[in-house]
């Protein structure tokens with residue numbers, strides 16, 4: 001009897017997990033050195049940093065999403081649809097919940113998969129910090145469905161206000177974004193652009209500047225805390241120039257149906273409220289047969305991305321990985337970290353197949369860039385020779401776009417990634433610039 005093949009199971013096909021499955025499939029999967037299985041609760045993948053564009057309607061998710069089943073076929077791994085709900089570390093099994101359709105009928109029964117090596121890459125969700133009213137009244141941008149829901153809420157609100165000759169009460173077309181990090185700031189700028197465009201598509205009873213109030217609410221004294229103060233101040237000026245109200249030093253204490261309430265006693269009226277103020281790992285990470293988690297539920301890993309179980313690794317947003325050996329700092333939850341960790345784990349898992357030790361991960365910060373819709377891009381780049389360098393305008397925009405290109409290249413290879421760019425360009429000449437339904 002031939003030896004059964006080593007089973008590598010990756011749970012979560014996001015920025016990190018899908019790149020890892022693709023690299024492993026292309027090499028060890030194709031050559032039959034191990035079986036690679038990718039589990040995800042969604043049928044398609046979209047790169048999460050694009051979700052604010054989906055929410056604003058400047059990106060139609062159906063044009064940019066990747067079908068897991070197709071990728072699995074092309075890249076020699078198996079795709080399993082389902083949500084991980086638990087683990088049996090003794091029997092080395094991952095348990096998945098049944099998959100239901102939109103009528104609540106069972107499509108796939110609950111099932112379990114055996115692993116020899118398990119990689120958990122389930123990402124993160126928004127953290128509401130237990131603040132009253134957030135869950136009930138805020139929208140989140142954790143999944144494509146949520147982003148699409150936001151886009152439709154905004155469009156519906158504008159259609160409604162238009163047919164009644166303009167908004168009938170304060171805040172009816174107000175959008176409040178809680179969290180002045182990259183997500184909140186990018187969303188605000190993109191929304192200003194989109195609401196201006198929408199009013200040109202026949203919704204002319206609405207004056208975007210006068211009727212649509214956009215608020216960004218941030219607890220600290222500076223928006224974009226990851227950027228140097230000069231750049232954060234430039235981004236703030238730009239937001240204010242395009243008519244967004246920026247509230248810094250305002251800690252949200254409650255959210256009600258029509259407004260955001262802050263600790264200073266401020267009430268900001270807004271019918272649509274988005275929560276983008278911090279992350280935590282999904283609930284399931286705390287329910288994985290005793291694997292250690294931190295206070296935001298991330299799986300504790302060492303610098304080799306190992307959990308306390310030597311057969312289980314974790315990467316990306318769901319992993320609490322030390323930045324170095326001498327401080328308590330953790331690797332930040334960012335797409336570039338997930339990308340780097342996927343590349344490292346690819347090499348580690350190949351070594352593991354021949355009995356070698358896992359490699360040590362060192363985070364390389366290439367800087368942060370924030371796109372202010374069509375208006376501007378600002379950020380800082382880090383290089384070995386240049387150190388930290390502030391950039392803005394066209395160069396910053398190019399580098400910003402290149403991050404997504406690199407993700408596409410990791411999944412499809414450079415020729416197809418460039419073909420996607422061409423298709424995108426051609427579509428811009430035949431489709432409206434924004435989604436109108």
Ligand SMILES: Cc1cc2nc3c(=O)[nH]c(=O)nc-3n(C[C@H](O)[C@H](O)[C@H](O)COP(=O)(O)OP(=O)(O)OC[C@H]3O[C@@H](n4cnc5c(N)ncnc54)[C@H](O)[C@@H]3O)c2cc1C
Pocket residue numbers: 011012013014015016017039040041042045047048049050051052082083084085121122123124141142182183282284315316317318333334335336337338369
């Ligand atoms: C709107 C927005 C904008 C952002 N912009 C930037 C940016 O400009 N730059 C940057 O560096 N980072 C940005 N980020 C952060 C970045 O998206 C994340 O750091 C990155 O996606 C993390 O990758 P990951 O592989 O850990 O998880 P993800 O990419 O989140 O993927 C997790 C995957 O796990 C699956 N999953 C979750 N739970 C389960 C389960 N129980 N069972 C099975 N599957 C499961 C999900 O369906 C998903 O496919 C942004 C995030 C958001 C939301």
